[in-house]
Amino acid sequence: MHAGTFCAGADLKERKDHQPADIIRFGDTVRAIIGGLAALPVPVLAALDGAALGGGAELALAADVRTISHRASMGFPETGLGIIPGVGGTQRTLRLIGPTRTKLLLYTGRRLNGAEAVSWGLADVLSDNPEEAALEILEQSLSKAPLALTAAKAAVDDGFEVPLPKGLIFERAHYAQLFHTKDRLEALKAFAEKRKPNFEGC
Template identity: 45%
Template sequence: MAALRTLLATRSRIRLCRLSHPASAGFGSGSAAHGGSGEVDVKRLDGGDAGVVEMAMCREKARNALGHVFVRQMRQLVSELHRDSAVRVVVFRSLLPGVFCAGADLKERARMSNSEAEHFVLGLRSLMNEIAALPMPTIAAVDGFALGGGLELALACDLRTAAHTAQMGLIETTRGLLPGAGGSQRLPRAVGFAVAKELIFTGRRVGGEEALQLGLVNRAVEQNQAGDAAYREALCLAREILPQAPIAVRMAKEAMNRGMEVDIASGMAIEGMCYARVIPTRDRQEGMAAFIEKRKPRYTGE
C-alpha cells in the first residue's frame, strides 16, 4: 500500500508539473563548456529557472561510457560548480536517447595494465565523491540505461528521477568485478543492505517502477515520445527546490550527509553547527519577515 500511495502521489505531481515546461529548459541555448563540443557540457538555465545548472553527458559513440576524456571533463566542471554560490540545483542528464550512462569504457579498460586500471578506478571513485560533496542539491535524470559506473554516478547524486523504461543495475559481478566507484557503499544506504546485496550479487537490472518501490529513485514517470520524461521530472523537482533559501538548503544537505555517517549524538552536534551558520543570514531574516507580512519570501542566498 505504501508503494501504491507513492506511485499515485508521484503521478499527481507529474500532472501538475507538465503544465509548464518553457522552451528555455531544453539544452542548446545559454553557456556551455567546451563550446558545445565536449563529451560533457554544462548549461545554466535562465528566466524562472535561473539557479539550475544542467550537467549534460553527450559522448555519443560510446553511450556516455566513463572514459578518460569524459571523466576529466566532468571532474573539471564539477570542480567549478563547487565554487559557484549562484548555483542552487544541478541536474545530471544525458543528451543521448535511451541511455543515461553505460558505465565503464571496457574498450579503454582492456588496454590498461592492472596498475593502470586500479589507478583509473581510484580517480573514478574520487570523481563520484566530488559529485556527492557538491554543496547544492543534485538530481540524476535517468531516462535510459544506467549500468555499473552509470548507476554509481546516479547514486552519487542526492535525488534521482527515472523513466519507467530505464534500466539500472550494478552489473560488475557479471564482468568479474565489483562496484568500485562507490556503488558498494551508496546502494546499501539507498535501498538497505539485504536488497543491495541481492542486486550486487546477482548483477540484476531493475526498471524505473521497481526502482521507485525499492527506494532507489525518488520519482518514476512514464516515458514520453521525446524520451526525456525523467529529465522533465527532474526539472519539476528542481523547481520545487528553487524557491527555498539556498544557504538553508545547502546547510541541510551538509547536516544530513555528515550526520548519517556518525552516531546520533555526533549527528545532533553537526546539526547544531549547521543551524548556527544560517542564524546570521539575511535569508533567515527575510523568511521571518515574509511569514509575518504574509507574502512569499525573496531569498538572495546571503
C-alpha cells in the same frame, strides 16, 4: 537528455588492453569525480531515462535525488565481468537499500526497471518524463533560501553515519549558523507582509 542510456559504464573493448595499474588509476580518477559530485554543497539531481549500469549507476547514486522513467534501468553487471563495482557502487547502494538487497543485485547482476528501482529505494521519483520531474524539484528548491538548502544537505550528510546524539549536535550547529543570515530575516519579514521572500544567499 535523450532516451536510451544514462550511462552504461566503462568501455569494455577499451579495457581489455589496459594494465592493472592503468585501471586502478582510472578508477581513482572516476572515484574522485563521483565523490566530488556527491560532496557539492548544493542539491544534486539525476534524471534517468535509460540504462544506468555499472559506473553509470555509481554516478547516479552520487546524486541527492534520482528521478527515473519506466523504461530506464539500474544495475551492476560487474560480477559477471570478474570484478565488482569499484567507484562507490557497493557502499552507496548498501547505504540506500541495505546489505541483503545490495548483495542480491551484486550476486545476480539483476537490472531493476524504473518502478523497481523506486520500490527498492535506488531511485526516488518515477515519471514518464524524469527530466521534467527533476526540473520541477529544482524549481521548488530554487524558491528556498540557498544557505538553508546547503545547511540541510550538510546536516543530513554529516549525521548519516553517526549515532543520533552526535547527529543532533551536527543538526544544531547547522541550524544555529542560519540565525543571523539576511535570508532568515527576509523570510520573517516576507511572512509578516504576506509575500514571497526574495532570497539572496547571504
